[in-house]
Amino acid sequence: MPAFHLLGTGAADCGGDVLQRLQACGLSIDPVDGLLVTHAHMDHVSGFPLFMEKIWLDGRERPIPVCGIEPALAQARRTWDAFTPVHEGWEGLPPIDWREVEHERGARMWTSAPWTVTAAPVDHGDTPNVGLRFEHADADHVLAYSCDTAPTSSVVRLAQDADVLVHEANGGETDNHSTAAGAAEVAAEADVDRLLLVHLPPGDKSKRLREARSIFPHTDLGEELGTYSFAA
Numbered sequence: 001m002p003a004f005h006l007l008g009t010g011a012a013d014c015g016g017d018v019l020q021r022l023q024a025c026g027l028s029i030d031p032v033d034g035l036l037v038t039h040a041h042m043d044h045v046s047g048f049p050l051f052m053e054k055i056w057l058d059g060r061e062r063p064i065p066v067c068g069i070e071p072a073l074a075q076a077r078r079t080w081d082a083f084t085p086v087h088e089g090w091e092g093l094p095p096i097d098w099r100e101v102e103h104e105r106g107a108r109m110w111t112s113a114p115w116t117v118t119a120a121p122v123d124h125g126d127t128p129n130v131g132l133r134f135e136h137a138d139a140d141h142v143l144a145y146s147c148d149t150a151p152t153s154s155v156v157r158l159a160q161d162a163d164v165l166v167h168e169a170n171g172g173e174t175d176n177h178s179t180a181a182g183a184a185e186v187a188a189e190a191d192v193d194r195l196l197l198v199h200l201p202p203g204d205k206s207k208r209l210r211e212a213r214s215i216f217p218h219t220d221l222g223e224e225l226g227t228y229s230f231a232a
């Protein structure tokens with residue numbers, strides 16, 4: 001059965017040292033097929049230069065696909081360029097295969113059997129951002145990831161009947177994030193099997209978890225470096 005790992009902000013992106021987290025889960029770097037970047041905020045893209053350095057040091061030669069909407073890719077590119085000329089002399093650096101996806105509902109973010117990833121715009125204020133739906137063709141498993149967003153019907157659609165919804169719960173009532181209760185309402189409306197809350201603010205999380213469970217009982221806190229199966 002396929003599994004997934006929570007490496008920082010959610011189910012994609014490269015805030016901080018995402019490959020160190022991958023290795024901490026007991027996985028190696030070489031099988032990484034590509035990188036999906038959702039939006040331009042630091043906690044989602046600042047680790048890109050380090051990601052490149054690490055796959056190079058790991059001996060990768062084949063190109064690395066980096067997929068995302070234009071503003072997210074532009075930010076990744078700027079972070080990489082900021083380290084010029086440091087990486088200019090690096091022999092055998094794998095080429096970056098920038099793959100821009102449309103900022104629209106149903107955009108194909110990734111298609112490489114058995115995984116298909118579709119994106120849809122979410123509500124993150126002035127910052128263009130996308131949520132993601134990961135579908136596994138063989139096993140008929142679906143994972144949805146809200147990314148950073150206020151509760152939105154876009155995520156309800158993305159997550160419809162998913163096995164797991166990974167939803168952020170970073171916010172208060174009025175900003176461009178969701179409360180735990182808001183995430184739970186999205187999970188209930190999408191009729192998912194399980195909700196994992198991620199991106200919570202620091203401090204005691206038990207009250208937020210209780211609030212979410214009062215609306216959507218099968219809710220858990222997504223553990224950093226946690227490995228999850230799709231089974232309910």
Ligand SMILES: [Zn+2]
Pocket residue numbers: 039041124148
């Ligand atoms: Zn953000």
Ligand SMILES: [Zn+2]
Pocket residue numbers: 009041043044148199
């Ligand atoms: Zn974030």
